[in-house]
Amino acid sequence: MRARLTYFHQIGQYALSFKEDPEQRKRHGPIHDKVLLAPLVQEPNLPKDWQDTDGK
Numbered sequence: 001m002r003a004r005l006t007y008f009h010q011i012g013q014y015a016l017s018f019k020e021d022p023e024q025r026k027r028h029g030p031i032h033d034k035v036l037l038a039p040l041v042q043e044p045n046l047p048k049d050w051q052d053t054d055g056k
Contacts, residue, residue: 002036 012018034049 006036 013020
């Protein structure tokens with residue numbers, strides 16, 4: 001599923017001719033990484049920056 005989301009995200013940006021400043025893209029990198037690489041199940045011993053703080 002993550003692979004499909006990544007693929008569709010990239011295709012969508014290409015299809016819309018989405019232009020993004022390279023510096024802004026670098027700033028968003030950690031968010032993309034967290035969303036696409038985070039564990040699918042919440043574990044009690046995860047580092048603080050990987051934990052879901054919204055309680056969802």
